[in-house]
Amino acid sequence: ETGVTQTPRHLVMGMTNKKSLKCEQHLGHNAMYWYKQSAKKPLELMFVYNFKEQTENNSVPSRFSPECPNSSHLFLHLHTLQPEDSALYLCASSPQLLGGNEQFFGPGTRLTVL
Amino acid sequence: EDKVVQSPLSLVVHEGDTVTLNCSYEVTNFRSLLWYKQEKKAPTFLFMLTSSGIEKKSGRLSSILDKKELFSILNITATQTGDSAVYLCAVVGNTNAGKSTFGDGTTLTVKP
Numbered sequence: 584e585t586g587v588t589q590t591p592r593h594l595v596m597g598m599t600n601k602k603s604l605k606c607e608q609h610l611g612h613n614a615m616y617w618y619k620q621s622a623k624k625p626l627e628l629m630f631v632y633n634f635k636e637q638t639e640n641n642s643v644p645s646r647f648s649p650e651c652p653n654s655s656h657l658f659l660h661l662h663t664l665q666p667e668d669s670a671l672y673l674c675a676s677s678p679q680l681l682g683g684n685e686q687f688f689g690p691g692t693r694l695t696v697l
Numbered sequence: 698e699d700k701v702v703q704s705p706l707s708l709v710v711h712e713g714d715t716v717t718l719n720c721s722y723e724v725t726n727f728r729s730l731l732w733y734k735q736e737k738k739a740p741t742f743l744f745m746l747t748s749s750g751i752e753k754k755s756g757r758l759s760s761i762l763d764k765k766e767l768f769s770i771l772n773i774t775a776t777q778t779g780d781s782a783v784y785l786c787a788v789v790g791n792t793n794a795g796k797s798t799f800g801d802g803t804t805l806t807v808k809p
Binding site: 616624625626627628631639641642685686 | 728729731733735740741742745785787789796797799
């Protein structure tokens with residue numbers, strides 16, 4: 584148990600649907616991250632939040648919209664996705680936003696866009 | 698096609714040494730360059746660089762980007778055995794917004 588939970592674990596959606604991924608951590612961490620892992624590719628950073636404020640957006644298309652209402656919760660709102668967006672979406676948290684700080688990962692949401 | 702070349706491919710040093718890892722790139726309409734540290738599990742985000750000449754620093758790690766010469770370096774001072782990992786460099790360009798092109802990584806081994 585890593586202390587980072589994600590829901591749902593699996594999601595199938597059509598290109599016109601709107602859905603949200605949820606991430607929750609009660610580790611007292613201040614920084615939270617969204618990553619995307621496509622098949623046979625390394626993890627790709629999407630967004631970074633520090634104390635609820637977005638500090639990094641790795642040129643992510645606007646059809647992905649993050650929300651961080653507090654330091655314990657992070658959402659990824661999905662709208663009009665493309666089939667190539669199908670991937671494993673991982674949430675992570677770390678105590679501080681420092682390079683090299685260990686990050687704790689959730690189990691991920693396996694997303695399939697039809 | 699976007700391209701990222703990292704050097705050296707592997708490096709063995711002793712604790713206390715300082716290392717410099719290199720990343721050169723070719724990308725259409727550069728957006729960002731990222732450094733990751735990968736141990737046995739998932740990669741850990743280190744730095745995201747978008748502006749030339751501005752050093753980002755965290756503890757013993759620092760990184761800087763040169764957009765004119767198309768490269769970045771990652772410095773690690775006073776290395777520790779816990780720094781042993783694969784260090785990955787990735788770039789994002791406008792033509793593939795949100796998609797990263799990764800280098801092959803530099804495997805760093807720090808001996809006691």
